Amino acid sequence: MDKTKIMIVDDETQMRELIRTFLEEANYEVIEATDGLDALTVLSEQIPDLMLVDVMMPYMDGFSFVTEARKFTTAPLIFLTAKGEEWDKVYGLKLGGDDYIVKPFMPAELLARIESVLRRVQQTESIPTQYEKGPFVIDEHSYTIKLAENNLSLTRKEFALLCILVKNNDRVYTRNQLLSLVWGDSYRGSDRTVDTHIKTLRLKMGEYGSLIETVWGVGYKLEV
Numbered sequence: 001m002d003k004t005k006i007m008i009v010d011d012e013t014q015m016r017e018l019i020r021t022f023l024e025e026a027n028y029e030v031i032e033a034t035d036g037l038d039a040l041t042v043l044s045e046q047i048p049d050l051m052l053v054d055v056m057m058p059y060m061d062g063f064s065f066v067t068e069a070r071k072f073t074t075a076p077l078i079f080l081t082a083k084g085e086e087w088d089k090v091y092g093l094k095l096g097g098d099d100y101i102v103k104p105f106m107p108a109e110l111l112a113r114i115e116s117v118l119r120r121v122q123q124t125e126s127i128p129t130q131y132e133k134g135p136f137v138i139d140e141h142s143y144t145i146k147l148a149e150n151n152l153s154l155t156r157k158e159f160a161l162l163c164i165l166v167k168n169n170d171r172v173y174t175r176n177q178l179l180s181l182v183w184g185d186s187y188r189g190s191d192r193t194v195d196t197h198i199k200t201l202r203l204k205m206g207e208y209g210s211l212i213e214t215v216w217g218v219g220y221k222l223e224v
Contacts, residue, residue: 004049005030006028006030006050007030007042007052008023008030008031008032009033009038009051009054009065010032010053011057016032016034019052019110022107023111036059036061036064037059039051039053049076049118050076050118051069051076052114053065053077053097054080054081055092056082063091076117079099079100080101080103081100081103082103099113131166134224136224137149145159145163145166147205154201161197162201164178164182169222173219173220175192175194175195177219178220179191211223
């Protein structure tokens with residue numbers, strides 16, 4: 001049976017070595033990254049089962065790293081930081097963190113947090129994630145959408161965008177709402193990005209492209 005793989009993202013060598021020691025003693029496989037940029041490189045080669053991410057790091061801090069990492073992995077993560085302010089905790093959880101632990105911490109406490117997060121993820125994964133609406137069948141585990149029994153070839157952003165529209169049938173979304181939901185609040189590009197993706201989605205949907213309706217002066221909706 002493969003070991004659970006945990007990635008430590010921390011610029012402090014001593015801290016990484018300390019965490020590695022008691023994680024390996026607990027029978028976890030461990031990979032390391034020295035900062036956010038290094039971690040993104042690691043993620044391009046292998047996806048861990050869980051990430052331990054320090055907040056305060058040079059080059060790319062933990063919050064910035066998670067914003068980028070969430071574009072291509074849903075692996076659970078726990079923030080590690082010496083900062084204990086409430087705002088940091090809330091912000092980290094909003095970015096997609098699953099837990100937050102303040103340094104210094106006892107090894108037993110961190111191991112308990114890791115086990116809790118992994119158990120929660122396993123329980124969530126056991127819940128069916130297939131959703132059907134009209135001609136659409138969405139499988140969120142495999143990131144696939146079937147339209148009239150044919151698989152659509154979509155990018156992650158197209159998948160997320162279409163999921164929102166299908167699962168909220170007949171609800172109108174503004175461009176800014178879709179930007180926030182799909183690209184995140186930190187995105188600084190033009191809201192015309194949404195228009196471009198909607199146009200591409202309509203093309204890929206073929207004869208069903210007209211299901212995505214433009215609500216002039218407001219935004220978009222999908223109506224089945």
